[in-house]
Amino acid sequence: MSTWNRGGPVVVEVDGSAENLHVVDYACGEALRAGAELVLVAPYALHGSFSPMMPAYSPKAPAELADDALRVAVAHVRHHHGYAMDLVALTDEGSRARVLAHAARSARMLVVGRSRSRGPQRLVNTHANLTLAARAGCPLVVVPATWRPSLADRRVAVGIDGTALSAEALEFAFGVAAGRKANLIVVHAGLPADHAFNDEDPEHSWISRADALLSDSLAPWTRLYGDVKVTRFLSSRPPAAALVHESGEVGLVVVGSHSGALPIDPVARRSVAAMTCPVAIVPHHPTAEEQERLRKQREARRRELVTPTY
Structure with missing residues (x-):
């Protein structure tokens, strides 16, 4: 939250x-x-x-x-x-x-x-x-x-990647869609086109994993906002390109972004620079557990960079 x-x-x-x-x-x-x-x-x-x-x-x-x-x-x-x-x-x-x-x-x-x-x-x-x-x-x-x-304001799109970064963006998008009585398009992009379907093991294909991810991410909000019509959209485009393409048909695109002094978010940056519709940037504020996990990851990377001199 x-x-x-x-x-x-x-x-x-x-x-x-x-x-x-x-x-x-x-x-x-x-x-x-x-x-x-x-x-x-x-x-x-x-x-x-x-x-x-x-x-x-x-x-x-x-x-x-x-x-x-x-x-x-x-x-x-x-x-x-x-x-x-x-x-x-x-x-x-x-x-x-x-x-x-x-x-x-x-x-x-x-x-x-x-x-x-x-x-x-x-x-x-x-x-x-x-x-x-x-x-x-x-x-x-x-x-x-x-x-x-315009009539496009009755449609809202949000990009999610299944991580905590998009949690607040999804919450905000549902709230806006409910307030406008708008349809919500949930975009999950980055689908590897050559390996989208794994005929040998269809249960572990990218499509199956993406659909499960969307179901888990949307479950709490679809229960809370039962009147919002949700459309799932999976794309093989890069995330920024998929959102820019979708922006031509909607009245608002919602993206998640990092908080902090130097936010580095290529998807949010291109969204703001290239889209023709309004863009909502929703910052993610890490919890104490996430901050501790990030600290451990930074320490692990620093240890990997230590080179023995013997």
């Missing part, structure tokens, strides 16, 4: 751009479905990087620009969603990661936008979002600038 506060608010980043209002709309929808408070957060640097020689030069201080962005976002929410929603707007000075992680410390979800950048800059932004997800401690939803409400 995860450690985030499932009864907390929905927190969304506000950056003052026109595209960011679509991200705010996404967060509004999640808050309305959950009956939760919506928190708009605008981080800003103490000293701006503006120069009179720059085309986008503005004489306003960063704090004033953040306040202006919040006023626009609040007016947008009230105009489109009325005054029934509990709404909080705040600004804070500091790095984006610190401010958002602090604001989301008791949140059920943190929502941010994905920039339209390409090439190396997209990789930098993707890594920043993965680091933010690890620091925030709650699920982070990355919403592309092109997102608009």
Whole structure:
């Protein structure tokens, strides 16, 4: 089980751009479905990087620009969603990661936008979002600038590998699917195409093992969320490629991610960088038993690297 506060608010980043209002709309929808408070957060640097020689030069201080962005976002929410929603707007000075992680410390979800950048800059932004997800401690939803409400929002996909890393992701995906009254697609990929079926011993084929793994992983959640229709999907594609392919048909893809200062998750990284639908990154926080097992594995690897000098 995860450690985030499932009864907390929905927190969304506000950056003052026109595209960011679509991200705010996404967060509004999640808050309305959950009956939760919506928190708009605008981080800003103490000293701006503006120069009179720059085309986008503005004489306003960063704090004033953040306040202006919040006023626009609040007016947008009230105009489109009325005054029934509990709404909080705040600004804070500091790095984006610190401010958002602090604001989301008791949140059920943190929502941010994905920039339209390409090439190396997209990789930098993707890594920043993965680091933010690890620091925030709650699920982070990355919403592309092109997102608009559609019928695809009634379908949710989650990638699982049968390990503890995907346990929280599966829990979160079932909760979202239940809230949206959506169908849930459970993706297990990495099927070796040449050895998927073992005619000599069909009971130990990859298909049989994968199906047993899915049954064990889904059992507690299908009992808890009996109204959620679940579709199992086994693929011979690499896990990231299978999820990217599935993202064209769903409104949300959920992936698990490691927590910690330096999260290294190739599947989550490619999911955030390549998918056209929103992606939820759900960090896994190791239990005491898992931490002890990891410590022993690191010690074993260190002993293997010791080379005798005689």
